[in-house]
Amino acid sequence: MNDVARSVAKWAKIEPGRLAVVDEAAAITYGELDERANRWVAWLVRCGAAPGDGVLLLLPNRFEWIELLVAVNRANVLPYVLSTQLASIEVARIATETNAKVVITARSLNVGDQIGDLVANMPLAQLFVEDFADAARSIEPVKLKLTDTSSKMIVLFTSGTTGKPKGVIVPQSVFDLSLCDTDHIRNPQTHLLCRPLFFRAHLAAACSAIQEGNTVALSRHPSAGHWSALIERLNISLISLGPGDLLIWLQELEREGSGFPISLTQILTTGAPLTPMIRARLKPLIQGVRATDFYGTSEAGGIAMIDDSEWESKQGSCGKPMFFAKVTILDEQDRPLEAGLRGEICVGTHHLFTEYYRDPESTSAACAGEYRRTGDIGYFDEEGYLYVTGRKHDVIHCGGYCLHPQEVESVLRESDEVEEAVVVGRDGFAGSQEPIAFVLLRDRYRQDENATAGTKQALLTLCESRLAAYKVPADMIFVAELPRNAAGKADSRELLRRLSQEQGALTPKGGCS
Structure with missing residues (x-):
């Protein structure tokens, strides 16, 4: 990410008034971004974060995210990027395992006090982005010499919906593009990023936009x-x-x-x-x-x-x-x-x-x-x-056969009536499972109970015409909405939890044996 930090400094010098980052609450120019990033560096140093130390970034999308992206690179600290979907106890575990010196978060997440209680015995400084404006008034910006980016890493803890979060260690250099000047760069565009920046794809998109001198818009x-x-x-x-x-x-x-x-x-x-x-x-x-x-x-x-x-x-x-x-x-x-x-x-x-x-x-x-x-x-x-x-x-073990839910989901989505479909496995006899489909119908097909029953039968008939018998859903549950994880994907784990709660109300049609 050295190229990101250098690009910010370059545009701060060439065109300090160029808009760098914007969200619903603020707009930051490249000149302001460069200075504020250096003040973040000073605050990190004041809190005891030395080069090589770990810093946890637990943040929703907001303009300070880009400031910190530049600051952790300039401070030569090791950033651990955490999903805001992680539970406080998971964040505390990561803080303990990494021996991080600082956690930077937002009060709006309501996890700060919980994390503090869970890691009371370790010297972990907590910084809140909402406090930065007041702290920055008493902090002089610090400029540190950038080190070779090839030795720098970033750790992405973005999972957790399917079990214990895994940290994916990625070289910071993969986010550098080494671009040359073009008319496109001299005439900046604004790129709106809707997904959280703790996902690699969107973090990379932010880095790309900054290196091109464009404007990053973040949706809160x-x-x-x-x-x-x-x-x-x-x-x-x-x-x-x-x-x-x-x-x-x-x-x-x-x-x-x-x-x-x-x-x-x-x-x-x-x-x-x-x-x-x-x-x-x-x-x-x-x-x-x-x-x-x-x-x-x-x-x-x-x-x-x-x-x-x-x-x-x-x-x-x-x-x-x-x-x-x-x-x-x-x-x-x-x-x-x-x-x-x-x-x-x-x-x-x-x-x-x-x-x-x-x-x-x-x-x-x-x-x-x-x-x-x-x-x-x-x-x-x-x-x-x-x-x-x-x-x-992601396999359902059905009577000695294995089926991938996506195969069934693809057939269901062929219907004009289906908005989205998710198939999960319900435990049956002798360790076998049977496929259960959660179906979200399109608005105009969400009618009375009799019409829904007809739709259910039509969808089962569609599956029977396209799939082997063991792949046909044993039951179909219509939902008003589907739970989603931080990636915006349907949360199968949550659906399985609901299925276990409602299992007594379901009437299997047979299917697997």
Whole structure:
């Protein structure tokens, strides 16, 4: 991230009044960003953070995030980036394991006092971004000499919805782009980032925008209304968001009968590939707007991409691998598979993570020679387009058979009545499971009870016509909304919890034995 810090200093000198960061509450120029980052450095030093020490960043999206991104690089400390979805006890555990010297958070998260109580016996200073303005008045900016970025690391603790959070150690250098001046850089654009910056894809997007001298707009609120308002107020041309966010936005636009703001020229989605249903609904609304669907992971960064011009001819594909990514499909014995055969998607790039934090067993398991395993199952077609069909460990064991939920979900989403579908496994007899579908219907199909019963039967009939008997949902539960994790994805773990609570009310139709 040295290039990020240098770019801030460069633009602060060349054009200090250029807008660098904006959110719903504040707007910061490059001149202000440069000075405030140096004051953050001084505050870190005052709190005892020396070069090499760990600093925990537990923050929602707000303008101070970008200041701290520059500050931790200049202070030569080791940043541990935490998901705001982590419980206080998980944050305390990470603080203890890393022996961090400082945790920087926001009072709005309401975790500060809890963390303090849990780590009372260790010298962990707590800084709140809301206190920075008062503290900065008594702090002189400190400029430290940047060290070689090749030795710097950043640790991303972004999971936790499927178990114990893992720290993904990534070289800071993967966020540096080494750009040259162009007309585009001299005429800045504003990039709106909707997903939290503790995700690698969005952190990388912020770094890219800053290195280009563009403006980063951060949304504090996961609301389509706030996004539209920001875009119109700031004349934003590019928005980056997750598939779940885009679906929420589409729903609102369809209810209002409106389109995207006229300044918008590019939509980027990251994380999981867009479903064919979302692509089909998006297509009529993006005249004059380029939509690009990125697929990647925290461990590997960007892997593949596809834009809207290819959606129709390559239904369900996440595109061809990016120019810097070498992607292969391996079987369970790590042998390369031919086109059309499904196996684990494995990636080799210069942007790979180095290891999992203090977890050599998981690190070793993720390695396949020069490649890293993604945990995703997929295949290539004859033209080299990649398809993701499920998660390696997201399997329902049904009567001696294994099924990937995404296969069933894809069939359900073919129906015009279905907004979204999530399939989970309910425990049955003798260790067997049966697939249960949670289905969110589109607004106009959420009718009376009799109509819903007819829809349920029609969807089961659709599954029976397309799937083997053991893959057909044993039951179908219609929901008013789906719980989501920090990535905007449907939270299967929460659905499983609800399923266990409601199990007595469900009537299985048979299915697995």
